Amino acid sequence: MSKKILIIDDEAGFTKLLRMNLERNGDYEVMIENHSVHALKTAQAFQPDLVLLDLVMPGLDGGDVAALFQADPKLKKVPVIMLTALVAHGETSTGSVAQAAGVTVLPKPVEMATLRSCITDILEKS
Amino acid sequence: MSAPEGAKTQRLSSKAKSAPPEQILHDLLAESPSILASIVDNLPVALFVKDADHDFRVVLWNKKQEDITTIPREKALGRTDFHMFSQESAQYFRQVDEAVVRRGKLFEIPEEIISTPGGGDIWLKTTKAPVFDTTRNRTFVIGISEDITPQIRVREQLKELNTHLTLANQQLQETQLQLIQAEKMESVGRLAAGVAHEVKNPLALLLMGVEYLASGITENDPNLPEILTEMRDAIARADRIIRGLVDYSSSRQLSLESHELLPLVENALLLTRHEVRKGNINVEVIFEKDLPPVFIDLAKMEQIFVNLIINAVHAMEGRPRPNLEIYAYATRIPEVERDEGARTARHLRSGDEVVIVEIRDNGSGISEENMQKIFDPFFTTKATGVGTGLGLSVVRKIIELHRGRISLRNRVSGGVAVSLTLKVAPTVQDELDKGPFKKKQ
Incomplete structure (x- = not known):
């Protein structure tokens, strides 16, 4: 049975193309949520195995969404990969993986190979 | 004898x-x-x-x-x-x-x-x-x-003094323009992170498209048209943002031309989109229908809007339901506002046709004490590193170079309204009326 991935990102075009790539080989079942305010409800209904979460979003930002998931007993164990185009001091170089407070952070743009191996690693561990 | x-x-x-x-x-x-x-x-x-x-x-x-x-x-x-x-x-x-x-x-x-x-x-x-x-x-x-040599000498001296004055005035204006440019580069720095974020998103989309195409496609792949459309849109979006930033940071001279205000405001909002979204700010742009074009320097006026939008965003930080309203309408300077002391060609006169733009936030407002100092250079209420404090003094300088007016007031409902008064661009008919072919009354 394929693993379920929930993408929470307000960039509709990006999420559409990301889903096409992830679903291509039939490895994953992908759900998109472009409105962060609905993220918790969507996640509760979908029960993903992994979440790809954008950081800068209108309404609730990625941090707010992650906190809501942490407070939900059924979602708190679900691993989260943060995908962000945010440029900050000490930004990780494109393609590298950083760990921050138990959350994996990948900078946008991200190559599919990097993203796939990151997803595989995390799913294997959990 | x-x-x-x-x-x-x-x-x-x-x-x-x-x-x-x-x-x-x-x-x-x-x-x-x-x-x-x-x-x-x-x-x-x-x-x-x-x-x-x-x-x-x-x-x-x-x-x-x-x-x-x-x-x-x-x-x-x-x-x-x-x-x-x-x-x-x-x-x-x-x-x-x-x-x-x-x-x-x-x-x-x-x-x-x-x-x-x-x-x-x-x-x-x-x-x-x-x-x-x-x-x-x-x-x-x-x-x-x-x-008449003494009179001529005095006249020559006056002429020389006048040349010096003109030169000094030119230097002053150049310094002012340099100051405006310096302030602009400072805000380019502030905008850079936001602009980078706005460009990286379409880049991320493009990479997704390339990855899909690179991993082998069949002729009838149903996703193909959609992927290509999304990729084309992403390129246009990134191009728009980068072009906006380049236009914004260039142009050192003041060149007044007739321009529509709405595209300018939309471009300023594009450059500040990141800050506005981060602050969860609702933006309303309300422009009166058929608003006449104004006589402005596009890049400098855009600098003003970027500056004022960022100020409003900072003022609304942590406030409930942050709302930014940009409201514009055309009017004439009423008789009551007549300013005898400023009745020169350089200033607005009663009866002049103008466009008034208000940038209204519902943030924390400005205290009476700070209101007095708000246009002083280096005055800021922001934390060290957030602002140099040159912002509003430079904004006012730019408005003065446009022969316009700027005023600030606390709104009754809370927050601040910044009001800009800009002269409507002369029409072809105005130019003809002013020119050498003016009809005798």
């Missing part, structure tokens, strides 16, 4: 009581012919007479003329200008003298420069007139010159 001086005066004054003035002068000349020479010599203006029938040789040369030209009478009498002045000056004097005789009329030379044998140049205001001696059938040219 003549009577003592006192006695003569006594006798003249007793005559003066009865005789008409012309008789007095006649008597005086008859009694003392040298008095005429004395009068001529003591005139406060230079006087000379030339004999037109004898090569314009000098026949009279008074004291003042000696002083001005530094040529003593004995060296002038019986000589022509060619003996006394440079060839060029003499040639010019001769032409004028001949013209005076030919026309038989008075001739005025408001300013002429002559080089004296003493070495200095002097400026004269000269009047020449023909004098016809009918009894002896001779023609003379009489000239009266006034030394």
Whole structure:
């Protein structure tokens, strides 16, 4: 049975193309949520195995969404990969993986190979 | 032997009581012919007479003329200008003298420069007139010159001072423009992170598209049209943002042209999109229908909007339901706002057609104390590193360069409204009305 991935990102075009790539080989079942305010409800209904979460979003930002998931007993164990185009001091170089407070952070743009191996690693561990 | 001086005066004054003035002068000349020479010599203006029938040789040369030209009478009498002045000056004097005789009329030379044998140049205001001696059938040219060198020197000094002032003013304006540019580069730095974020998102999409295409596609892949459309849109979006930033940071000169305000405001919102989204701010842009174009420097005005939008975003940090409203309408400056002290062409006048743009936030507002200092350079309420404090003083400077107005007020409902008054761009008809073909009323 394929693993379920929930993408929470307000960039509709990006999420559409990301889903096409992830679903291509039939490895994953992908759900998109472009409105962060609905993220918790969507996640509760979908029960993903992994979440790809954008950081800068209108309404609730990625941090707010992650906190809501942490407070939900059924979602708190679900691993989260943060995908962000945010440029900050000490930004990780494109393609590298950083760990921050138990959350994996990948900078946008991200190559599919990097993203796939990151997803595989995390799913294997959990 | 003549009577003592006192006695003569006594006798003249007793005559003066009865005789008409012309008789007095006649008597005086008859009694003392040298008095005429004395009068001529003591005139406060230079006087000379030339004999037109004898090569314009000098026949009279008074004291003042000696002083001005530094040529003593004995060296002038019986000589022509060619003996006394440079060839060029003499040639010019001769032409004028001949013209005076030919026309038989008075001739005025408001300013002429002559080089004296003493070495200095002097400026004269000269009047020449023909004098016809009918009894002896001779023609003379009489000239009266006034030394206007001091006035000319003052005028030259004023001209020089004026040049210095113009130059200083130019330098001041250049410095102001440099300051505006420096402030702009500072805000480019502030915007850079946001702009990078806005460009990285379409790049991320493009990479997703490339990855999909690169991993092998079939001819009838149903996703293909959608992927290509999304990729094309992403390229256009990234291009728009980068072009906006480049336009924003370029242009050091002030070039006023007719522009629509709405696209400018939309571009400023695009550049600040990241900050606005991060702050969860609801943006409303309400522009009156058919708003006339305004006379502005596009890049500088965009700088103002970026600045004011960022200020509003900062003012609304942590506030509930942050709302940014950009409201614009056209009106005329009402009579009550008439400012007599500022009624120059550089300022707005009552009756001028203007566009008023208000940038309204519902943030924390400004205290009365801070309101007084809000346009001071380096005044800021922001934390160190967040703002240099040049923002609003530069905004005001730019508005002044546009001959517009800026004002701030606390809104009754909370928050601040910044109001910009900008002159409507002149229409073709306005230009025609102002031009040389203006119809007489």
